[in-house]
Amino acid sequence: MKFATKVLHAGIHPDPTTGAIMTPIYQTSTYVQEAPGKHKGYEYARTQNPTRDVLQENLAALENGNHALCFASGLAATDAVVKLLNSGDEVICSDDVYGGTYRIFTKVFERYGIKFKFIPLTDASDFAKHITPATKMVWLETPSNPMMSIIDIEEIASIAHQTDMLVCVDNTFASPYLQNPLDMGADIVIHSVTKYLGGHSDVVMGALVMNQEQIFEQLKFLQNACGAIPSPHDCFLVLRGVKTLHIRMDRHCVNAAKVVDFLLSHPKVDKVYYPGIPSHKNHLIAKKQMRGFGGMISFTLKGNNIDDAMKVLSGTKLFSLAESLGGVESLIGHPASMTHASIPKEEREQRGLLDSLIRLSVGIEDVGDLIGDLQQAIG
Numbered sequence: 291m292k293f294a295t296k297v298l299h300a301g302i303h304p305d306p307t308t309g310a311i312m313t314p315i316y317q318t319s320t321y322v323q324e325a326p327g328k329h330k331g332y333e334y335a336r337t338q339n340p341t342r343d344v345l346q347e348n349l350a351a352l353e354n355g356n357h358a359l360c361f362a363s364g365l366a367a368t369d370a371v372v373k374l375l376n377s378g379d380e381v382i383c384s385d386d387v388y389g390g391t392y393r394i395f396t397k398v399f400e401r402y403g404i405k406f407k408f409i410p411l412t413d414a415s416d417f418a419k420h421i422t423p424a425t426k427m428v429w430l431e432t433p434s435n436p437m438m439s440i441i442d443i444e445e446i447a448s449i450a451h452q453t454d455m456l457v458c459v460d461n462t463f464a465s466p467y468l469q470n471p472l473d474m475g476a477d478i479v480i481h482s483v484t485k486y487l488g489g490h491s492d493v494v495m496g497a498l499v500m501n502q503e504q505i506f507e508q509l510k511f512l513q514n515a516c517g518a519i520p521s522p523h524d525c526f527l528v529l530r531g532v533k534t535l536h537i538r539m540d541r542h543c544v545n546a547a548k549v550v551d552f553l554l555s556h557p558k559v560d561k562v563y564y565p566g567i568p569s570h571k572n573h574l575i576a577k578k579q580m581r582g583f584g585g586m587i588s589f590t591l592k593g594n595n596i597d598d599a600m601k602v603l604s605g606t607k608l609f610s611l612a613e614s615l616g617g618v619e620s621l622i623g624h625p626a627s628m629t630h631a632s633i634p635k636e637e638r639e640q641r642g643l644l645d646s647l648i649r650l651s652v653g654i655e656d657v658g659d660l661i662g663d664l665q666q667a668i669g
């Protein structure tokens with residue numbers, strides 16, 4: 291099956307009892323057994339739920355993986371992955387990661403004796419010299435949030451797999467429509483389903499996709515043992531959202547490319563960060579590993595004045611000022627004070643995350659209207 295068919299059909303079958311074409315919401319906490327241990331494969335809804343099963347099968351197919359597991363949020367999925375490790379293990383993490391990922395690593399798991407090293411990873415050749423015998427995982431996000439850095443997944447995976455390290459890729463920004471890390475050697479793909487997969491800003495959810503049976507069994511154990519599962523109703527909403535993922539992503543890409551052209555020609559705009567721009571540091575890697583450049587853009591203003599940025603942020607009418615991304619409607623955000631406020635200012639600025647940096651999640655509205663809105667807000 292090709293992608294556009296998978297979003298509609300992979301794992302999805304008419305309901306066996308009624309023929310309902312839509313997967314029912316199995317809103318139940320338990321399942322009746324005929325005799326102790328004699329049941330239809332379902333015992334308790336933390337462990338298994340038919341609506342969740344269908345979504346998991348669908349998401350696995352979209353990432354070309356054998357298995358998927360859904361969690362109550364993207365960070366709950368991250369939490370499960372780190373719990374594969376033991377105290378004393380080390381993780382090498384790309385330095386421009388989602389603020390919440392940075393927070394759970396440094397504020398939660400460091401207390402349990404797991405060490406995290408944040409390095410750029412945008413030069414894969416740099417990676418090997420940070421590996422020690424204790425390094426058990428490399429975690430990377432590409433394109434990254436909010437600097438739109440690109441990391442060569444294939445290169446990092448081939449270096450990592452010279453040891454027994456796990457390669458985890460946060461594929462939230464690209465979505466499985468634009469990039470499939472498992473095909474490039476990743477062991478685990480993580481999604482904040484909240485974003486493009488859900489696509490309608492109405493669900494918080496996370497997912498993990500993998501090929502190897504052993505990793506799947508360990509993560510499935512953690513999903514049940516730690517219990518951060520999504521509700522059946524949310525699984526239904528995501529199954530519904532995913533059906534249009536390919537169409538939405540195509541429009542996100544087209545609209546974002548036009549917004550980038552507008553920003554590049556604007557006299558008040560300083561830098562524009564988008565992997566589709568030929569002068570982007572790793573544009574060629576993006577071209578190699580992505581089928582499109584996505585809907586996320588960051589830019590700074592000349593003079594790097596926070597007040598100028600604040601005027602733009604509160605001046606847009608179509609772009610709503612909000613955290614999150616990947617929904618059909620356009621959002622504007624200020625990473626320094628919103629998504630990345632949990633990262634110390636000094637560390638932020640080392641990564642180019644300046645106070646005037648503005649992040650756009652370009653939606654699927656009419657692009658002329660979107661550009662008009664930015665034009666009036668930037669002035």
Ligand SMILES: *Cc1c(COP(=O)(O)O)cnc(C)c1O
Pocket residue numbers: 363364365366388390391431435460462463481482483484485494495496
């Ligand atoms: C939002 C986000 C997360 C966290 O996901 P939640 O669903 O909010 O818990 C992780 N990674 C990236 C890239 C994100 O954008």
